[in-house]
Amino acid sequence: MAGLTRRTLLAGIAAAPLAGAAHAQAGWPSRPVRVIVPYPPAGGADTTARILYAKLGDQLKQNFVVENRGGAGGTIGEAVVAKAEPDGYTILHDATAFSVNTELYPHLPFDYRKDFDPVFLVSLVPNILVVTPSVPVTTLADVIAYIKAQPDGVSMASSGNGTLQHLCLEMFRHVTGLKINHVPYRGGGPALTDVMAGQVKFFFSNGSSVVGLIKGGKVKAIAHTGKGRLDSLPDIPPASDTLPGFEAYEWNGVFVPHGTPAAIVQKFNKELNVALASPEVQTRFKQLNIASRPNTPDDFRSFVDAQMKLWSGVVKEANIKLG
Numbered sequence: 001m002a003g004l005t006r007r008t009l010l011a012g013i014a015a016a017p018l019a020g021a022a023h024a025q026a027g028w029p030s031r032p033v034r035v036i037v038p039y040p041p042a043g044g045a046d047t048t049a050r051i052l053y054a055k056l057g058d059q060l061k062q063n064f065v066v067e068n069r070g071g072a073g074g075t076i077g078e079a080v081v082a083k084a085e086p087d088g089y090t091i092l093h094d095a096t097a098f099s100v101n102t103e104l105y106p107h108l109p110f111d112y113r114k115d116f117d118p119v120f121l122v123s124l125v126p127n128i129l130v131v132t133p134s135v136p137v138t139t140l141a142d143v144i145a146y147i148k149a150q151p152d153g154v155s156m157a158s159s160g161n162g163t164l165q166h167l168c169l170e171m172f173r174h175v176t177g178l179k180i181n182h183v184p185y186r187g188g189g190p191a192l193t194d195v196m197a198g199q200v201k202f203f204f205s206n207g208s209s210v211v212g213l214i215k216g217g218k219v220k221a222i223a224h225t226g227k228g229r230l231d232s233l234p235d236i237p238p239a240s241d242t243l244p245g246f247e248a249y250e251w252n253g254v255f256v257p258h259g260t261p262a263a264i265v266q267k268f269n270k271e272l273n274v275a276l277a278s279p280e281v282q283t284r285f286k287q288l289n290i291a292s293r294p295n296t297p298d299d300f301r302s303f304v305d306a307q308m309k310l311w312s313g314v315v316k317e318a319n320i321k322l323g
Contacts (some may be wrong), residue, residue, distance in 0.1 A: 027263050030065040033091045038077025038097075040070040044206055045095040048123045048252045051284050053093075055275040058209055066093075073097050073162060073264065073322065075105055083112035086259035088268065091156060092116065095252050096164045098309035103315040104162045104322040112308075116255040118300040119274040124291040125250040126226030127168050127204040130192075130219040135201050140223045140242040143202070144176055153179025157191040157203040159183050162322050164250050165191075168204040168313060170318040175243050195219055206250055207286040225249070231286045251307070255299055269297055 031123030035053055039045050046068060053064035074097040084090035117248070137143045158166035161184045173180045183200050186193040188209055196218050207224060211232055214221045223239040225248040230236060233270050239246045254272065255282045256265060262277045273294050275281060285292055295303075 002265055008313055023305065027304040028088050028267060028321050029060060029062045031089065032065050033088070035064050035093050036077045036081050036090065037066055037093050038070060038074035038080075039068065039095065044125060044208055047208065047251050047288070047314065048285075048290065051281055052122060052272070052275055055278055055281050056271060059275055060271060073100055073101055073104065075108055076115075078112075078116075079108070079110055081255065081257055082115040086257040086261075088256065088264040090257065091119075091268075092255040093122070093252060094255060096307070097162075098253070098255070099304055100162060100164075100167065100311045100315065102308060103312045104320065115258050117260055117265060118297055118304055119256055119259050120269050120297070121295045121300045121303055122254060122272070122276070123285065124226070124293075125289060126207045126224040126230070126238075126291075127165060127248060127250065128207045128210055128214070128224045128233075129222040129239065130195060130203055130205050130210060130214065130276045131178050131200040132174040132198040132224060133220045134198060135220070137142055138220075138224065139238055140237075143222055144178065144242075146177075147178045147180070150179075153181055154202060155181045155183050155200050157183050157185055157195060157200040159188040159191050160186060160204075162315075162320055164248065164283060165204045165206070166320070167246050167314050167318075170314055170320070171248065172204070172243075174314075174317060175246060190309050191217065208250075208290060211289060213316040225290065228290050232289050251303075253304070257279045265297055269295075270293065 035049060037046050038147050056063045069080055074094065076095065077209050078092060081090055081092040098112060131137060135178055153239050156169050158169055160166065162305060165188065166182065166184065169180060169182060192205060192210065192213060193202050194200045207230070210219065213219045214233060219306050221233060221236045224230060224236050227238055227248065228248065276292050
C-alpha cells in the first residue's frame with residue numbers, strides 16, 4: 001500500500017459507486033422494462049404502445065412488457081409509476097388524460113408536475129366529428145346551422161365524462177354558443193353504436209377508431225380537430241377552416257418516475273425517436289391517422305405544459321368535476 005494516502009483511498013471509495021451507476025445507465029436496459037398503460041386493452045394508448053414497443057424491443061434486444069392498469073381515468077396506473085423506483089425499468093405510456101386529470105381529480109396521492117419526468121411525445125390523433133348518415137349536413141357550417149335551427153338544441157355523445165371527446169364537445173359549445181346536451185357513454189364503442197343507429201346523432205370520435213366506419217358509410221365524417229388533411233381520409237377538412245384555432249388531439253407520451261437518471265432519459269428518448277421513424281411504425285401510424293414528429297424531453301415537457309393550460313381552462317369553464 002506504499003504511496004496510497006488516506007485522501008486517495010477515500011476518493012477512490014467515493015468514486016466507485018458513481019462509476020457503477022454510470023455503467024448501469026450505459027447498459028440500460030439490461031432486463032425487461034415494465035410499460036404501464038393506464039387504460040384498458042385495445043384503446044388508443046394501448047394500440048400505440050404495442051406498435052412502438054415491439055419495434056423498440058427488437059431495436060434494443062430487450063423485452064418491453066406492456067401492462068394495462070386501467071381505471072379512474074388513468075389515475076390507478078399513473079399512481080403505480082409515480083411511486084416506482086426511478087431506475088428506467090418502470091415507465092408510463094400515457095395519454096391526454098395526463099394533462100386533464102390534475103383538474104378533474106384534485107385529491108390524488110401524487111403530483112403530475114412533480115412525480116413524473118417527460119421523455120417522449122409518441123403520437124397525436126385528432127378527433128373526427130361524425131354524424132348519423134341521415135342527418136342532412138355535409139360541412140361544419142351545415143352542422144352549426146342545423147343545431148341553431150333546433151329549438152331544444154341537439155344531443156351529442158362523448159366517450160365519458162372528462163374524456164377528450166367530452167372536452168371537444170365543451171370547446172365546440174363554448175366557441176359556437178350552441179345549445180348542446182351532453183350524453184356521456186362508457187367508452188367510444190357504445191357511443192359510435194348509438195350514432196350509427198341515430199339514437200344520438202353527433203359525436204367527436206377518436207380519429208383512429210372510426211376510420212373503418214367512415215369508409216363503410218356507417219357514419220358521416222364532417223371535420224377533424226387537427227391540422228391539414230388526414231392521410232387515410234384526405235377529403236375531411238380541419239374544423240379550424242370554419243372555427244379558427246379549434247384544435248384538439250388525443251396524444252400519447254412516455255414518462256418515467258421523477259429522478260430517473262438523465263443518461264437513461266436521454267438514451268430512451270434517442271431510441272424512441274429511432275423506433276418512431278422506422279418504416280414499420282410509420283406505416284401503421286399513417287393507417288390509423290396518427291401523426292408523429294421527432295422530439296426531445298424538453299420539447300415534450302413544453303407540450304405537456306401547454307396541454308395542461310389548455311384543458312384546465314376548458315374544465316373550469318365547463319365546471320366538470322369528477323373527484
